[in-house]
Amino acid sequence: MRLFAWLITHNSLPTNSVRMFRHLTSDSSCSRCNHLHETALHTLRDCPLSWAVWMASHFPNLANFFVTDVCDWFRLHATGPDGSLFVTTCWEIWKARNEEIFQSNRKPIWLIVNCISNSHNFLLQVLNIPNRAHITRQVTWIPPTAPCLKLNVDGSSFGNPGRAGFGGLIRNDIGEWMHGFSGSCGHASNLLAELYAILKGLQLAWGLGYRTINLESDSKSAIDLILEDDNNFHPHAIVLGQIRILRTRNWSLSFSHTLREGNECADWLAKYGAQSDVNIKLWTSPPPQIAHVLVADATGVLRQRPR
Numbered sequence: 001m002r003l004f005a006w007l008i009t010h011n012s013l014p015t016n017s018v019r020m021f022r023h024l025t026s027d028s029s030c031s032r033c034n035h036l037h038e039t040a041l042h043t044l045r046d047c048p049l050s051w052a053v054w055m056a057s058h059f060p061n062l063a064n065f066f067v068t069d070v071c072d073w074f075r076l077h078a079t080g081p082d083g084s085l086f087v088t089t090c091w092e093i094w095k096a097r098n099e100e101i102f103q104s105n106r107k108p109i110w111l112i113v114n115c116i117s118n119s120h121n122f123l124l125q126v127l128n129i130p131n132r133a134h135i136t137r138q139v140t141w142i143p144p145t146a147p148c149l150k151l152n153v154d155g156s157s158f159g160n161p162g163r164a165g166f167g168g169l170i171r172n173d174i175g176e177w178m179h180g181f182s183g184s185c186g187h188a189s190n191l192l193a194e195l196y197a198i199l200k201g202l203q204l205a206w207g208l209g210y211r212t213i214n215l216e217s218d219s220k221s222a223i224d225l226i227l228e229d230d231n232n233f234h235p236h237a238i239v240l241g242q243i244r245i246l247r248t249r250n251w252s253l254s255f256s257h258t259l260r261e262g263n264e265c266a267d268w269l270a271k272y273g274a275q276s277d278v279n280i281k282l283w284t285s286p287p288p289q290i291a292h293v294l295v296a297d298a299t300g301v302l303r304q305r306p307r
């Protein structure tokens with residue numbers, strides 16, 4: 001990173017413009033966006049892909065961000081109150097640019113933002129500096145890899161215990177809606193509603209003939225509980241037993257935990273289920289109320305989660 005900072009402040013970062021100046025290439029354009037000149041400022045700040053990272057990471061200080069000399073820009077912000085975050089962001093953008101050019105691998109924005117957050121926290125730990133940057137954690141819905149389908153489920157209880165319901169949806173690798181469900185489970189706790197959501201989701205997926213499923217829930221307790229071998233004496237042993245039987249069938253089933261912000265569609269369906277009186281409602285097409293969330297999920301839109 002030291003060398004990286006030195007290269008920027010000496011106009012020597014090997015962008016295509018610099019390489020053309022040194023007769024190492026005949027093309028000075030940005031290979032990511034085809035802009036005519038890939039300068040250091042372009043690649044670190046002005047390239048649409050880089051700008052998307054600055055925006056998605058909610059860099060806290062964008063005052064004087066558009067100075068036109070790269071050395072001034074870098075020095076000004078690297079020595080500012082968010083300097084360590086600034087340098088880390090530039091560094092991760094540069095790494096992502098190189099990975100895309102040399103390994104033909106375009107990292108999604110959310111992943112770059114996560115890398116920034118991790119590298120920055122590591123840097124602060126090494127330097128023993130308290131984290132003053134208001135970095136929020138980025139959460140997004142991550143599509144499954146075909147042929148696997150993703151089943152997001154959620155439970156909801158108004159009162160915990162109180163009027164409760166469950167809901168969920170199955171989507172493919174491009175985020176398309178395949179099926180959804182919602183239903184009421186009477187008067188129940190949050191945990192029981194979460195377990196019902198898992199059970200009903202698995203029953204639906206199996207019944208539809210899907211055999212490779214990644215189930216995602218935002219209830220870590222529910223996931224931990226169903227993965228435990230010894231849950232026979234748990235107060236919810238009946239529903240746990242039904243889930244266990246489903247798990248032993250001949251299919252490829254994995255379980256993962258997400259955060260609430262990454263499980264918005266299932267959350268809406270669970271609340272809908274809790275307010276209804278039907279045992280189970282199957283949705284062949286998505287409810288219009290969550291159409292925008294489905295688009296946001298399919299396009300990898302990030303949600304903020306305070307740390």
Ligand SMILES: [Zn+2]
Nearest residue numbers: 030033035047
């Ligand atoms: Zn560009």
